Amino acid sequence: MTIKERMVSPTPKFFRKVRNAALVMGAISSVILTAPVVLPASLVTIAGYLAVASGIAGALSQATITDREE
Template sequence: MNIIKRMKSPTPKFFRKLRNFGLIVTAAGGALLAAPVAIPATLVTVGGYLVVAGSVATAVAQAVVADRQ
């Protein structure tokens, strides 16, 4: 199965929830990074980690396909 076909295949329910959670985490991290006010460096670092973790979780969850039995 090639990558295009895998990404278009149906995703199991648990991994759809995990994908959505990853998107929320990524958005929260992006909001911290793009905050127009001065925030402590620790929060900026946490925002970067949230963006990376959310992106990885979303990509992995999207790549899982339902077993056709």
């Protein structure tokens, strides 16, 4: 199975929830990182880590597929 086939295959229900949560986390972290005001350095650092974690969680949950019968 190629990566392209894997990405367009059906995703299990649990991992759809994980993917949606990752999208929300990514949106929150991008809002914090691009805020036009000065924020504490620790908050910006945490938002950076959250952005990375949400990207990884989103990609992995999208790549997870249901068992298929061959």
